[in-house]
Amino acid sequence: MNAGAPVLEVRDLTKSYGGVRAVDGVSFDVAAGELLALIGPNGAGKSTCFNIVNGQLRPDAGAVRLGGRVITGLPPRRIAALGVGRTFQVAAVFGSMTAAQNVQTALAAARGGTFDLWRPARRLGREQALDLLAQTGMAAQADRPASTLAYGDVKRLELAMALAGEPRLLLMDEPTAGMAGTERREMIALVQALTRARGLAVLFTEHSMDVVFGHADRVIVLARGRLIANGGVDEVRRDPLVREVYLGGAPTEARP
Numbered sequence: 001m002n003a004g005a006p007v008l009e010v011r012d013l014t015k016s017y018g019g020v021r022a023v024d025g026v027s028f029d030v031a032a033g034e035l036l037a038l039i040g041p042n043g044a045g046k047s048t049c050f051n052i053v054n055g056q057l058r059p060d061a062g063a064v065r066l067g068g069r070v071i072t073g074l075p076p077r078r079i080a081a082l083g084v085g086r087t088f089q090v091a092a093v094f095g096s097m098t099a100a101q102n103v104q105t106a107l108a109a110a111r112g113g114t115f116d117l118w119r120p121a122r123r124l125g126r127e128q129a130l131d132l133l134a135q136t137g138m139a140a141q142a143d144r145p146a147s148t149l150a151y152g153d154v155k156r157l158e159l160a161m162a163l164a165g166e167p168r169l170l171l172m173d174e175p176t177a178g179m180a181g182t183e184r185r186e187m188i189a190l191v192q193a194l195t196r197a198r199g200l201a202v203l204f205t206e207h208s209m210d211v212v213f214g215h216a217d218r219v220i221v222l223a224r225g226r227l228i229a230n231g232g233v234d235e236v237r238r239d240p241l242v243r244e245v246y247l248g249g250a251p252t253e254a255r256p
C-alpha cells in the first residue's frame with residue numbers, strides 16, 4: 001500500500017442502466033480508521049456504487065483503487081481477496097450452523113477452502129472464530145444455532161463473518177436496518193469501535209439519520225447519481241442543498 005494513500009479511492013465513476021444514469025461522475029476517498037456514511041434518497045445510486053466497488057458491476061467509466069492499486073473490473077472474489085468485505089441489509093448466515101461454525105466457514109472461505117462439519121477439520125479455526133465473536137459481543141452465543149439468534153445478534157454474527165476475511169475496507173449496507181433505539185446505537189457504536197481499533201476503512205449506507213449524524217466521521221450525499229456533498233457531519237447537516245433534496249428541511253438559499 002502506498003504510504004499515506006487512502007484505503008479506497010473512487011474516481012469519476014459513471015454507470016447507466018439503459019437511459020438511467022445511476023451514478024454520474026462520483027469521486028470520494030475513505031481513509032484507514034474512518035467511518036464514512038453514504039446517504040441519499042431512494043434510487044440515488046448508493047447500491048450501484050457499492051456494487052461497483054466490490055466488483056459485482058463494471059462502471060462505464062471511472063476508476064476504483066484499493067491501497068493505490070486499480071481494482072476496477074476485477075471479479076468480486078479477487079476484490080474480496082484483496083481486502084474488501086461486505087455485510088448486507090438482510091444477513092446471510094447458515095441457520096442450522098452455530099454462530100461459531102458460521103464464522104469458521106467464513107474463515108475457511110477467506111483461506112480459499114471449505115468448512116466441513118463432519119470431519120475432524122471441524123475444529124479448525126474455532127479459537128479464531130471465538131475471538132471474532134468476542135470482538136462483536138457474541139461470545140455467549142457462540143454455540144447457539146444461528147436460526148435461534150435474535151435479529152440484532154444475527155447482524156453481529158454477520159459482522160464477525162465479514163471480519164474473518166481481514167478486510168481493509170468494509171462496505172456495510174444499512175448496518176442498523178430493522179433495529180430500534182438502544183440496539184441500533186449499540187450496533188453502530190460497535191462498528192465505530194472496530195473501525196478505530198482495526199484501522200478499518202468503513203463505507204456504510206444508512207437511512208437512520210441519528211446513526212449517520214451521531215457516529216460517522218464524514219458524510220457523502222448522492223442525489224440522482226451525483227455527489228452533492230462531502231464533508232464533516234455538521235457541515236453536511238447544514239448544507240442547504242442536502243436539506244432540500246434529502247433531509248426535508250427548508251432550503252435557506254439556492255445554489256448556482
Ligand SMILES: Nc1ncnc2c1ncn2[C@@H]1O[C@H](COP(=O)(O)OP(=O)(O)OP(=O)(O)O)[C@@H](O)[C@H]1O
Pocket residue numbers: 017020021022040041042043044045046047048049
Ligand atoms: N439493474 C438495474 N436495471 C435498471 N435500472 C436500475 C438497476 N439497478 C438500479 N437501477 C436504477 O438506478 C438508479 C440507482 O439505483 P440504486 O439501487 O443504485 O440506488 P440506491 O440509492 O441504492 O437506492 P435505495 O436506497 O432505494 O436502495 C435508480 O434509478 C434505479 O431505478
